[in-house]
Structure formats: structure tokens, C-alpha cells
Amino acid sequence: MTNQVRGVIARSVNAPVEVVTINVPDPGPGEALVQVQACGVCHTDLHYRDGGINNDFPFLLGHEAAGVVEAVGPDVTEVAPGDFVILNWRAVCGQCRACKRGEPQYCFNTHNAKQKMTLEDGNELSPALGIGAFADKTLVAAGQCTKVDPSAPATVAGLLGCGVMAGLGAAVNTGGVHLGQSIAVIGCGGVGAAAIAGSRLANAAKIIAIDIDDRKLENAKQFGATHTINSKGLGVDDVVAAIQELTDGNGADVVVDAVGRPETYKQAFYGRDLAGTVVLVGVPNPELTLELPLIDFFGRGGALKSSWYGDCLPSRDFPMLIDLYLQGRLPLDKFVSEEIGIDDIEAAFTKMHSGDVLRSVVVL
Numbered sequence: 001m002t003n004q005v006r007g008v009i010a011r012s013v014n015a016p017v018e019v020v021t022i023n024v025p026d027p028g029p030g031e032a033l034v035q036v037q038a039c040g041v042c043h044t045d046l047h048y049r050d051g052g053i054n055n056d057f058p059f060l061l062g063h064e065a066a067g068v069v070e071a072v073g074p075d076v077t078e079v080a081p082g083d084f085v086i087l088n089w090r091a092v093c094g095q096c097r098a099c100k101r102g103e104p105q106y107c108f109n110t111h112n113a114k115q116k117m118t119l120e121d122g123n124e125l126s127p128a129l130g131i132g133a134f135a136d137k138t139l140v141a142a143g144q145c146t147k148v149d150p151s152a153p154a155t156v157a158g159l160l161g162c163g164v165m166a167g168l169g170a171a172v173n174t175g176g177v178h179l180g181q182s183i184a185v186i187g188c189g190g191v192g193a194a195a196i197a198g199s200r201l202a203n204a205a206k207i208i209a210i211d212i213d214d215r216k217l218e219n220a221k222q223f224g225a226t227h228t229i230n231s232k233g234l235g236v237d238d239v240v241a242a243i244q245e246l247t248d249g250n251g252a253d254v255v256v257d258a259v260g261r262p263e264t265y266k267q268a269f270y271g272r273d274l275a276g277t278v279v280l281v282g283v284p285n286p287e288l289t290l291e292l293p294l295i296d297f298f299g300r301g302g303a304l305k306s307s308w309y310g311d312c313l314p315s316r317d318f319p320m321l322i323d324l325y326l327q328g329r330l331p332l333d334k335f336v337s338e339e340i341g342i343d344d345i346e347a348a349f350t351k352m353h354s355g356d357v358l359r360s361v362v363v364l
């Protein structure tokens, strides 16, 4: 049987998104059908619409969501109808090289639903990050459903499904920031703000927010930034000097680049202390390149890391972060700038571009 529901699709490069009727199959083995309650609008949805991820149009957009399991396939035991879940894009396989060596957060073979959701004419949809949650219902692999405490509202719980987890994990998991350390975060949108919130949770002593937009810096203070730098118009050396001035002339122990451009990467690279760590979490445009003296890589020591999905393990991290939210220690609600309807996604992309919002969340 299939379910006919509303879904938001991107049909071709740069065409505005459309709300259409889609067919969502009932779950087969290993699958779950989820009634989506809320889904955040992430920068990556825009990358998909613009053809920046791949060319597998039409896409079913949306991937930062929470909802309730409606039905599961015959062999599914980990979730059941009625469970409140956050959808994740890291359903680990348990078999690959990474999983076998005890590092499932790097799983090289994550999985999604096997059956395809389609347009009414039968054309197969490519769900964004294997999720596709700007829809009343979506079909995912059961492992993509992470059960959490249902007392958290779906509008905030869903944020852990992508941007907040990516930023918070970049600082805490990948960067390993901890008690007493200094951290600088370049780019304070949803991802950078989450890196700041995570750094406060980890009791970093100095948290430096860097952005080109004063509104984002004001916001960053609410998440725990102790200092801010507006880098608009500043050269790499100026930004590095400003970071050093705030860190006894040394640079930060960890610098997170949540923008992903050569100039921000250089700020991160030179703005960290000797033996410090750089974490790249912003997704670079494929044509960008970086040129630096090789001796500087050697001479400064430390670690240069990239972070996908905050090196999270959904089953470990989502329930824990929801608990912290419910205790009032992780202000997930501050990320929600506005709640919108399924028809308002194009407008949300425009607001994301102009910096007017941290997160628009579609309520279904």
C-alpha cells in the first residue's frame, strides 16, 4: 500500500521548490514510516536545490526532523508505532571497517530505506540525506529513527537531526574542547551557534564568536560566547591578531571553521595556539582551493580535522542532548527563529541568505 501525502520537491537546478502530492510506500523489512511533526530548514537543503550536492533530481527536501513512528516493517524491533523519534542520517551498519574497529561514528556504509518514494507519475524521488522530511510522512530505515523523550517539542528535537548536532559535535566530539580551554568559532549561523552552545556545556573558559554580521554575534552571546569579533572587511592577519589578543597572545586551543572558505580556514589555521586543533565543519564549494606554506603545517603541530555530522552517534548523543535540553542546560528553543508552514520554504531560503534567521522550522 502507498500513502499519498504532501511533500516539498526540487525538480531542477535553481527552480523554486514545489509542494506536490507524493507516494510513500508502507514500510518493508528494515523500514519505518514516520509521521513528520517538524523539520528545520538547513543550508544543505538549499545546496540540494541549487544542484550543489548532486544531480539526482527530483529531490524530496528536508532532513532535520522529528515525528512519530506510524508503522514498521515485519522484522523491525528497535522502534515501534507511537515512538517519538528524531530522524538521523547516520544509520550505522555494524559491519564496515569503521564499525568493526569500534568507531561507528565514522561508519562508511550507512543505510536508508530500500523502497523509493515517488511522484504521482511514478518518477522516483531522491530524499535529501536519505530522509526527505518536508512531507507529512516519510519512509526511512528503522536505524534512522532515534527514540527520545517525547516531552521535548518536535520543533526543537528535530534540530538535533542535523545542524545543531553538526555544530555541537564539531566542538565537543571532533575538537574535543573541554574544561578551561579556549575556542574560537568562525561563522555563527545555526551550526556555529551550536558549536558555541556545546563549548559552554563543556565548560570552555573562553569562547570567541567570529562573524561578519553583528546580529549573529549578539545571538552568539546568548549561546555562551564570552567574546565576539566582527571580521567584516578584516584580513586574515587582523582576525588572527584579534584572536591572539583575547588569548594572551597565543591563539585558541580549538578553532571551528563553520563557513568553509579559504580565508576562514586560514583564520582558523593561524588563529589557533601551537599544537591546537582546527575543525572544518562548513562545507566548501567544490572549486575552492587552499595554498599555505608546508612548513607552517609542520611547524605549528596539532591537528587539522574535518567533522561530518559532529562525529555523532545518534543512539548515544540524541537522547543525552534531549535530556540536557529538558534540564534547561541546552537552549534548543533559541535556535528556532520562526515556525512556518509547508508552503513557506522558498521564503525561508531567502531569509537564510540574508541572515535574518538562525533556523526556520516547518511545522507539519
Ligand SMILES: NC(=O)c1ccc[n+]([C@@H]2O[C@H](COP(=O)([O-])OP(=O)(O)OC[C@H]3O[C@@H](n4cnc5c(N)ncnc54)[C@H](O)[C@@H]3O)[C@@H](O)[C@H]2O)c1
Binding pocket: 042, 043, 044, 162, 163, 166, 186, 187, 188, 189, 190, 191, 192, 210, 211, 212, 213, 216, 231, 258, 259, 260, 261, 264, 280, 281, 282, 283, 284, 307, 308, 309, 310, 352, 355, 357, 358
Ligand atoms: N559538516 C556537517 O556535517 C554539516 C552539517 C550541517 C551544515 N553544514 C555546513 O555548515 C555551514 C554553516 O551552516 P549554517 O546552517 O550555520 O549556515 P548559516 O547560513 O545559518 O550561517 C553561516 C554564518 O556564517 C557567517 N559568515 C559568512 N561568511 C563569513 C565569513 N567570511 N567570515 C565569518 N562569518 C561568515 C554568516 O554571517 C552566517 O552567520 C554550511 O556550509 C553548511 O552546509 C555542515
Ligand SMILES: [Zn+2]
Binding pocket: 092, 093, 094, 095, 096, 097, 098, 099, 100, 104, 106, 107, 108, 109, 110
Ligand atoms: Zn559501518
Ligand SMILES: [Zn+2]
Binding pocket: 042, 043, 044, 045, 063, 064, 162, 163
Ligand atoms: Zn543539514
